Amino acid sequence: MQYIDITNSPERFEQKLAKRLGFSRFVNANDQIIIADRAGPGAKPLLIQTTNPNLIFAMIKSPKAIGILSNGEEVEQRVLNKLKENGKLVVFNAYYLTVGQRDRVSKIHRLKKLFRMAGKSKTRMGIVSLAPNQDYLLSSAQLLEIAKLITADDHQAKLMLSNIGETLHDI
Amino acid sequence: MIFRRKSRYVLIEPSRQIDMSQKESWSALREELAKFMGEKSYIDANPFLIEGSSAGNFIIRVSRGSERQLILALSFIKCIGPAEIGFYTIKTSGTIRSLRVKGKKL
Incomplete structure (x- = not known):
């Protein structure tokens, strides 16, 4: 079971640092994958960041799509069902929680709600740090x-980490 | 019967150079930990600095069962005083020796 993390920094972090932190490697969102709200040209893996269901439905069928990136926004049930059909992930963003203390409790409640909804529709989930710098x-x-x-369960938490590793191990 | 508190030791690496053997740095980190963990959890965990090197890595002792709360609190601490810094928990162990060996390898 390998763990891979997605970071969002202008430069790539050292892979030795990844090994020290317990990951097999880092994948950088600025060059190795794309975080976007609309489809564009290119063969890079795509993480969808939008709440518009029509845009999500258009992009989710692509084999390059990893899933949707959530910052606690409400996701419609039909979107979750579509993600499950296509085997894509709901990716939780840990930077959303670590960036500041303000409203952290309500952010956690929003993420828990999304986790419950995704869990009921049996959609696969993942979590990444999206760190903009080494801090x-x-x-x-x-x-x-x-x-x-978010999950309140050891097994589910480990599954979230390993789902990202399974999806990204080919990159 | 002698009561001995059972402990866990956590090896931590800061993202920037900081000398944790300095009293001010450790006091500032303790304050941040107390803020994030809450009074009761902080008292139960009873974090104590075992070793701090000028190279950066340091080892904290906590009560057994509280190491996860320490790990979570360190995820949320992003500044010590005015300085921005992050903390990575490298390894948790029941002995200091294994962490010293790991620390030398880093």
Whole structure:
């Protein structure tokens, strides 16, 4: 079971640092994958960041799509069903929680609600750090603890981390 | 019967250079930990700095069962005083020796 983290920094972090933190490697959202709200040309894997169901339905069928990136926004049930049909992920963003203390409790409640909805429709889920710099990087143990805040279950938290590794191991 | 508190040791690496053996740095980190963990959890965890090197890595002792709360609190601490910094928990162990060996390898 390998753990992979997605970061969002202008430069790539060292892979030795990834090994120290318990990940097999880092994948950088600025060059190795794309975070976008609309489809564009290119063969890079895509993480969808929009709440518009029509845009999501158009992009989700692509084999390059990883899933949708959530910052606690409400996601419609039909979107979750579509994600499950296509085997894509709901990706939770740990940077959303670590960036500031303000409203952290309500952010966690929103993520828990999304987790419950996605869990009921049996959609696969993942969690990433999306760290913009080295101060916001997290070890795998820390990401696991943050996942437990959302899932309240050890097994589900580990599954969230390993789902990202399974999806990205070909990149 | 001698009561001995059971402990866990956590090896931590800061994202920037900080000398945790300095009293001010450790006091500032303790304040942040107390803020994030809450009074009761902080008292139960009873974090104590075992070793701090000028190279950066340091080892904290906590009560057994509280290491996960420490790991979570360290995820949310992003500044010590005016300085921005992050903390990575590298390893948790029941002995200091294994963490020292790991720390030397880093």
